[in-house]
Amino acid sequence: MAARTYPLMSRREIEGLIAEGRMIFILDQYVIKADAWAPYHPGGDKAIRHMIGRDATDEVTALHSAEARERMNRYRIGRVDGRWTNFIPPIQGGKFRPLSETGPGHVCENGTDCSIIASSTASSSDSESRPPSPVFDDGADVPLRKRHAPAALSSAASVSSASSAEPEHEGMSFLNTLTHEKIALDLEKYPPIDAATQENIVSKYRALHQRVKDEGLYRCNYWAYAVECCRYGLLAAAAFLFLRWGWYATSAAFLGAFWHQLVFTAHDAGHMGITHDFHTDSVIGIIIADFCGGLSLGWWKQNHNVHHVVTNSPEHDPDIEHMPFMAVSHRLLQSLRSTYYDHVMEYDAVAKVAIRVQQYSYYILLSFGRLNLYRLSWAYLFLGQGPRKGPAWWHRYLEITGQLFFWAWFGYGILYKTLPTNWDRFVFFVISHVVPMPVHAQICLSHFAMSTADLGPHESFPQKMLRTTMDIDCPTWLDFFHGGLQFQVIHHLFPRIPRHNLRRTQKLVQDFCNEVGIPYALYGFVDGNKMVVGTLAEVSRQAAILAKCQQVIATSADPLHGHSH
Numbered sequence: 001m002a003a004r005t006y007p008l009m010s011r012r013e014i015e016g017l018i019a020e021g022r023m024i025f026i027l028d029q030y031v032i033k034a035d036a037w038a039p040y041h042p043g044g045d046k047a048i049r050h051m052i053g054r055d056a057t058d059e060v061t062a063l064h065s066a067e068a069r070e071r072m073n074r075y076r077i078g079r080v081d082g083r084w085t086n087f088i089p090p091i092q093g094g095k096f097r098p099l100s101e102t103g104p105g106h107v108c109e110n111g112t113d114c115s116i117i118a119s120s121t122a123s124s125s126d127s128e129s130r131p132p133s134p135v136f137d138d139g140a141d142v143p144l145r146k147r148h149a150p151a152a153l154s155s156a157a158s159v160s161s162a163s164s165a166e167p168e169h170e171g172m173s174f175l176n177t178l179t180h181e182k183i184a185l186d187l188e189k190y191p192p193i194d195a196a197t198q199e200n201i202v203s204k205y206r207a208l209h210q211r212v213k214d215e216g217l218y219r220c221n222y223w224a225y226a227v228e229c230c231r232y233g234l235l236a237a238a239a240f241l242f243l244r245w246g247w248y249a250t251s252a253a254f255l256g257a258f259w260h261q262l263v264f265t266a267h268d269a270g271h272m273g274i275t276h277d278f279h280t281d282s283v284i285g286i287i288i289a290d291f292c293g294g295l296s297l298g299w300w301k302q303n304h305n306v307h308h309v310v311t312n313s314p315e316h317d318p319d320i321e322h323m324p325f326m327a328v329s330h331r332l333l334q335s336l337r338s339t340y341y342d343h344v345m346e347y348d349a350v351a352k353v354a355i356r357v358q359q360y361s362y363y364i365l366l367s368f369g370r371l372n373l374y375r376l377s378w379a380y381l382f383l384g385q386g387p388r389k390g391p392a393w394w395h396r397y398l399e400i401t402g403q404l405f406f407w408a409w410f411g412y413g414i415l416y417k418t419l420p421t422n423w424d425r426f427v428f429f430v431i432s433h434v435v436p437m438p439v440h441a442q443i444c445l446s447h448f449a450m451s452t453a454d455l456g457p458h459e460s461f462p463q464k465m466l467r468t469t470m471d472i473d474c475p476t477w478l479d480f481f482h483g484g485l486q487f488q489v490i491h492h493l494f495p496r497i498p499r500h501n502l503r504r505t506q507k508l509v510q511d512f513c514n515e516v517g518i519p520y521a522l523y524g525f526v527d528g529n530k531m532v533v534g535t536l537a538e539v540s541r542q543a544a545i546l547a548k549c550q551q552v553i554a555t556s557a558d559p560l561h562g563h564s565h
């Protein structure tokens with residue numbers, strides 16, 4: 001059967017479709033319209049929304065099986081010619097002009113009728129219809145900033161002086177100046193964002209991916225999982241035996257260690273990194289997360305999938321949105337709107353106090369992180385936030401069964417029936433929930449100290465992942481403790497690679513980084529933690545300066561106090 005041909009679509013035509021609310025992205029030079037699929041999508045609609053108007057080839061390849069990629073072909077509506085220049089997706093603040101805005105006949109920028117261009121020679125990169133970025137007022141000149149970083153700072157300074165009349169604006173200009181400084185620093189440190197450089201990085205990344213596949217690094221080492229299962233079995237058996245013998249605190253510590261270790265395999269399964277079959281891995285993940293640990297795998301996947309496509313973006317990545325308790329970026333002091341939670345993350349009175357002490361409260365908060373995960377899991381399952389249609393529709397019911405099972409064995413069986421006093425119950429609960437704390441620290445460690453700056457829509461997927469993620473250096477014998485999370489950079493570049501192959505892949509990634517000139521962030525566990533605490537302390541100091549700045553302006557604007565300043 002002859003391969004179907006698709007019409008060539010112009011950039012203006014695609015912009016017009018997005019303006020009408022269509023979910024359009026580019027995949028291997030084809031235009032994909034995902035509207036009909038979105039309600040069935042196991043990855044949720046937010047992951048797709050962040051790709052609208054962009055060339056999503058690398059993100060999609062990283063996150064999908066070959067079968068899912070095949071399925072996407074059904075949603076092709078056209079193709080583009082030449083290198084696609086990304087729009088800023090509507091969810092990130094991009095504005096798109098409807099075709100009607102240019103009058104009847106879909107007239108494009110060059111004055112030609114779009115319908116003619118669609119079937120002739122238009123290139124996707126021959127017009128600039130991208131709106132200003134929420135961060136880059138003039139996003140189009142991002143590549144130039146590398147060479148003119150001070151200009152970015154002086155423009156920030158002029159914003160500052162222009163708006164110093166009001167304390168709020170003064171605070172904003174201070175924060176905007178910081179934003180520009182952070183961007184300038186990244187532009188100094190990383191390769192420029194111009195088309196040629198980013199295209200070169202992308203082509204080398206794709207070649208690296210081919211090498212990863214050729215070397216069999218997607219093949220799961222099931223023996224390594226057999227060893228993991230023995231470890232889990234020993235920890236669970238120890239928890240059970242100590243419980244029987246009345247050593248309740250020791251039992252709780254083993255149970256906590258069991259949960260700590262299990263999370264790593266749930267993470268692998270959530271990424272289809274074990275069997276690579278969506279349902280098999282999802283069931284493995286649900287058994288571990290829901291049945292054994294009382295946490296929702298579906299909630300975690302929904303959250304984590306978005307984290308993988310918009311890593312370290314303060315307004316889009318739920319993994320760094322912990323207001324009012326913590327802020328890893330000064331931008332969170334601006335009461336940003338979270339597109340993930342769909343509400344404003346207020347920098348309110350509670351946040352003002354909490355963030356001033358966040359470098360001290362960090363590990364304490366992490367110790368109780370599991371309680372917050374219960375809350376989020378229940379909201380996800382019982383409010384029906386997950387997919388109700390499509391391949392993953394039944395996962396919710398399996399997960400609810402898992403939750404009932406968990407609270408039957410843990411809540412009723414251990415806490416209520418086995419433990420003799422309320423004090424024993426309290427101690428058991430606290431110890432078992434605090435012991436897995438390192439996993440929360442390990443998750444935060446990979447990103448909290450890395451850049452949260454937005455370099456605009458033209459930065460390639462591999463560069464963004466390498467700029468926002470760090471790896472932890474550890475000896476091979478300690479790999480079990482980090483559970484693969486020490487190779488976050490490698491994991492972000494290739495999320496479906498089985499955990500036990502990440503160490504081998506690391507060597508290939510290091511070569512790639514050297515070749516394209518992107519620094520590869522690799523730190524020791526202690527140094528990485530120091531950097532995280534340092535970042536929290538830095539934002540805390542920025543919050544103090546912001547408060548001072550607003551206070552001084554407020555006082556000097558007050559005529560009763562004006563003379564004293």
Ligand code: HEM
Nearest residue numbers: 034037042043047048051059064065068072075278301305
């Ligand atoms: C028409 C377009 C799309 C189709 C047909 C599609 C299809 C699928 C399918 C079948 C799965 C199940 C896992 C698998 O078999 O690989 C999946 C998962 C996923 N998709 Fe898509 N997808 C589309 C677009 C996108 C886009 C643009 C993104 C954003 C980068 C995305 C992100 C994800 C994620 C993160 C998962 C993992 C979900 C999980 O494991 O629970 N998808 N997709």
